[in-house]
Amino acid sequence: MKNNNYIIKSCLLLLVLLSSVAAANQVQGVRVWPSPDNTRIVFDMAAAPVHKSFTLNKPERLVIDLSNIKGGSTLPQISGESALIKAIRSSGDANKMRIVLDLNKATKTSVFALPPTPPYGHRLVVDLFDDSPVENIPPVAIRAARDIVIAIDAGHGGEDPGSIGPSGFYEKNITLPVATQLARLINAQPGMKAMMVRTNDYYIHVNKRTEIARGQQADLLVSIHADAFTSPQPRGASVWVLSMRRATTEVGRMLEQTERHSELLGGVAEIIKDSVNERYLAQTVLDLSMNHSMITAHQVASEVLLELDRIAFLHKKEPQAASLGVLKAPDIPSILVEIGFISNPQEEKLLKSASHQSKLAQSLFTALKRHFEKSPPADSLFAQQRSREHRVSAGESLSLLAQRYNVSIDDLRHINKLSSDSINVGQTLRIP
Incomplete structure (x- = not known):
């Protein structure tokens, strides 16, 4: 009992x-x-x-x-x-x-x-x-001398702080100032325009980030992050691109979203009126778009690594492939840049430094500008400027080129920063 x-x-x-x-x-x-x-x-x-x-x-x-x-x-x-x-x-x-x-x-x-x-x-x-419609830039006809639009995504934000360094510093408070400085450099460059995916400390879902970039007709999406690991030893920057497996999965998923075909297929959608019945044609277009995006992203990633190597230690010296949601847009080349390990005490201190953040932004800008100077979109100002270049052949002189292109010798000297009228075979001259 x-x-x-x-x-x-x-x-x-x-x-x-x-x-x-x-x-x-x-x-x-x-x-x-x-x-x-x-x-x-x-x-x-x-x-x-x-x-x-x-x-x-x-x-x-x-x-x-x-x-x-x-x-x-x-x-x-x-x-x-x-x-x-x-x-x-x-x-x-x-x-x-x-x-x-x-x-x-x-x-x-x-x-x-x-x-x-x-x-x-x-x-x-x-x-x-908010049930108000998202304000997208309306489609416009291809026109000469447009700006190249770079969508800059500052990783994390708001309720999502990202990784946390040993001193308690948040990743979101590193990515935003680097992204802001990069945008400032891009906007100061004629022919380039920055579009910030996140402009302040608030949360945006990863899928929404690519939609915002597409709404602004971005030529490239750059997502900025700081890496982390369970131990403090790893350090260095790396650049990530979309893996082939994830790319194939995304194309298949997008083919099922018939209501978005006109958005994803661009002007080709006017030709492929019935994208449900013409599935294979739609898949071919999406495959080509994704393939172009992945090749471009890899080229940009290589340029970024080349520049980052000048100012920082590289964790990975080649572009890395991963199944990351922010990279999945088939029509927008996308890269994710890990600017260092916030979990490494020395690198966290460096990442918090305003001077190092400025160097990171400058490196990213230099790499992006160099890529688009090499491979500009056909309707961009960069492409127009590139078309006005001349490679000097044997027997050519500055006065002969001025006459051929109907410009003054003084203008040729000025735009090419020449101290004399002497030019060399193989030299590339800009034509005003």
Whole structure:
């Protein structure tokens, strides 16, 4: 009998303990991360949240009910704001809390829990998607002397800090300043134009990054990251391109998305009217597009490694192939640049340095410019400038070339930075 009483008391005590643990959850922080087309709200929790959610309209609201909450119904101070959110308020009693997001417009919503990922603990995440159409640059007819568009993707951002260095520094706080400086250099170069995928500290899904680049008709996507490993020894930069296996998978997947064929096939879609029945023709076009993108990406990656080798240690001396989501666009050559190991204490210190970030940006710019000078898009200013070059043959003089191209000798001297009228066989001259 005494044993039975002991067992009963033990069970009751266990139930009380479990009940107290279950009721021990608490909202410890609220962070709002706005971006151009969506907003993420993160509720930091003491334990895994038990939640339900639903929407109401007139006025527009998102309601979240949390169970097993202690500490009253008051939310902690909210960090950040968004144009989609009018207010965030709460109420509750006993062990429950109701959180209401008053919205300025109807939006699609997603509510889900995330497990601990350093530096964060348990989280309840709310994504609000702006239902306004994405502003894409409308297709234009091919015209002469257009700018070459480089999409620059600063890795991670917002709720996603990326890798974390030994001193606690976040990868996202390294990639953005390097990307910003690279964009500044590109925009200062006539014939080139930078387009920042992420302009501030907010989260963008990896699939959305390629869509943003495509919407801006990018000629190249450059994604900037900092590497990490479980031990502090590895160091150095590397450049990654899409693996053939992932490329083949992506082409097959895109063939199934018939509603996107016109977007992916470009002007050829006007010829392939029925891309479902003409599947093999569509696949051939996509294969050719992907093949061109992969070749171009490999060429760019090689140029980038050549420049990075001048200012940094290389972890890998050749372009590396991987199945990375940000590289998967069949119509946009894409590379991912790991500018160093943030997990290496010495390299983390270097990556945090403003002077080293400037050197990295300059190296990337030099490599990209050199690639497009060698292989410019046919309708670009770079191509136009390249077509106005002349390789000197035997018997030619500066005055003869000035007469042939109907330009002045002074202009020829000036554009080619010549101190005299002397030119050499095999020399390449720019023609104004």
